[in-house]
Amino acid sequence: MRPSRQYAVIVVGGGVAGTTTALSLAREGIPVCVLERTQYDRWRPGETLSPLAHAELLRLGVPLPEAGEDLIPSHGIEAVWGSEHPQFHPFITNPYGGGWHVDRQRFDALLAHHAEAHQVPILRLTSAVYIERGPGAWNVHANAPSGELNLTCERVVDATGRASSIARQCGVRRHHVDALCSVSVVLTQPERLEQTLLVESTPLGWWYAAPLPDQRVIVSLLSDADLLALAGAFRPSGWLALLSATRYIRERLGTLPEDLRLHVRPCETSSLERSAGEHWLAVGDAASGLDPLSSGGILKALRSGHRAAEALRAAQEGDSTAHQQYAEAQSSEFARYLEARLGHYATERRWPDEPFWRRRMEEPAATAA
Numbered sequence: 001m002r003p004s005r006q007y008a009v010i011v012v013g014g015g016v017a018g019t020t021t022a023l024s025l026a027r028e029g030i031p032v033c034v035l036e037r038t039q040y041d042r043w044r045p046g047e048t049l050s051p052l053a054h055a056e057l058l059r060l061g062v063p064l065p066e067a068g069e070d071l072i073p074s075h076g077i078e079a080v081w082g083s084e085h086p087q088f089h090p091f092i093t094n095p096y097g098g099g100w101h102v103d104r105q106r107f108d109a110l111l112a113h114h115a116e117a118h119q120v121p122i123l124r125l126t127s128a129v130y131i132e133r134g135p136g137a138w139n140v141h142a143n144a145p146s147g148e149l150n151l152t153c154e155r156v157v158d159a160t161g162r163a164s165s166i167a168r169q170c171g172v173r174r175h176h177v178d179a180l181c182s183v184s185v186v187l188t189q190p191e192r193l194e195q196t197l198l199v200e201s202t203p204l205g206w207w208y209a210a211p212l213p214d215q216r217v218i219v220s221l222l223s224d225a226d227l228l229a230l231a232g233a234f235r236p237s238g239w240l241a242l243l244s245a246t247r248y249i250r251e252r253l254g255t256l257p258e259d260l261r262l263h264v265r266p267c268e269t270s271s272l273e274r275s276a277g278e279h280w281l282a283v284g285d286a287a288s289g290l291d292p293l294s295s296g297g298i299l300k301a302l303r304s305g306h307r308a309a310e311a312l313r314a315a316q317e318g319d320s321t322a323h324q325q326y327a328e329a330q331s332s333e334f335a336r337y338l339e340a341r342l343g344h345y346a347t348e349r350r351w352p353d354e355p356f357w358r359r360r361m362e363e364p365a366a367t368a369a
């Protein structure tokens with residue numbers, strides 16, 4: 001598909017939030033193009049789809065493929081949290097049905113294919129470098145395999161994830177509530193895997209393990225970046241030593257390989273001071289990043305993409321308050337999420353003097369970055 005150089009909307013970032021926005025706009029007949037810096041060939045975190053996310057995908061017109069190499073059904077969440085005994089929260093009681101464990105590379109690529117099937121050009125290996133506002137239009141400058149690319153559009157969507165690089169170029173700051181970071185390892189496990197998400201808290205922070213397609217499992221340790229560094233968690237040997245101090249996570253795994261590849265991802269709770277301006281909007285993690293404990297990032301990416309498309313369409317039809325209303329809704333939702341987050345961490349009271357848990361008991365004081 002050969003992209004034209006003039007679009008109503010350019011979406012920067014082809015993750016879940018970006019492709020959802022583009023697909024929703026394309027369904028309304030609005031010319032849109034997506035710039036995506038990868039070709040969906042790099043590891044991506046976020047593997048458990050809640051039943052609500054599944055329902056949101058169906059609303060978007062994206063049926064999930066049969067269980068198999070791309071995804072496996074998830075029966076629920078097993079949490080060792082606030083007590084030494086695991087508690088099982090089954091998805092079976094959820095009115096929207098079960099959840100899923102997905103391979104995120106393939107899942108994001110699947111959404112991109114759906115958008116392409118609706119005539120959305122997805123420019124892979126194309127990285128937006130800077131944008132500037134000209135008379136009545138944005139000029140988007142990007143690096144593409146063929147060289148420098150210059151595109152114009154009326155409105156631009158920041159779907160670049162936590163980097164929120166478009167909003168930052170618009171002069172908007174990002175407030176950080178904590179400094180959470182994940183250190184993850186993907187392991188091949190020939191034994192049969194439990195089809196549940198297992199979460200276990202420890203004095204340093206918390207762990208999760210989730211099965212992945214192709215007989216793999218992801219194991220992640222989450223804590224504040226400074227505490228992870230002090231505990232040696234950024235080194236394979238340190239990470240392994242911390243893993244062996246867990247009870248249920250370690251039990252779930254078979255033999256561990258000698259050389260581990262650690263994936264480190266900052267995943268702080270953070271949000272833009274405003275998630276829209278006159279001619280731009282931010283969606284998904286670019287608007288606000290949730291603690292992975294919520295397992296709600298993908299759902300939020302889907303929902304915010306859908307709402308952003310509605311706001312963009314309304315603005316195109318002359319509603320001058322549409323972007324502002326979108327930003328206010330995002331901000332109220334984030335405030336509600338912060339309360340829920342505090343409430344959830346407050347249910348783990350076993351280590352009140354450990355820095356990770358002490359910090360979570362205090363009211364979040366946001367710092368700008």
Ligand SMILES: Cc1cc2nc3c(=O)[nH]c(=O)nc-3n(C[C@H](O)[C@H](O)[C@H](O)COP(=O)(O)OP(=O)(O)OC[C@H]3O[C@@H](n4cnc5c(N)ncnc54)[C@H](O)[C@@H]3O)c2cc1C
Pocket residue numbers: 012013014015016017018035036037038045046047048049050126127128129159160161162163165182184220265266267283284285286290292295296297298299301
């Ligand atoms: C360890 C961990 C575990 C998690 N577990 C879960 C979970 O179980 N369930 C859940 O729902 N959520 C989970 N999340 C959260 C979830 O991964 C995110 O909320 C989700 O990926 C957000 O999607 P997004 O599209 O907004 O951003 P991203 O997934 O970050 O996508 C951003 C996209 O923009 C592209 N991009 C960036 N900059 C540019 C640029 N300049 N030009 C072009 N392209 C660009 C990137 O390549 C990427 O494709 C987890 C997160 C972490 C870190």
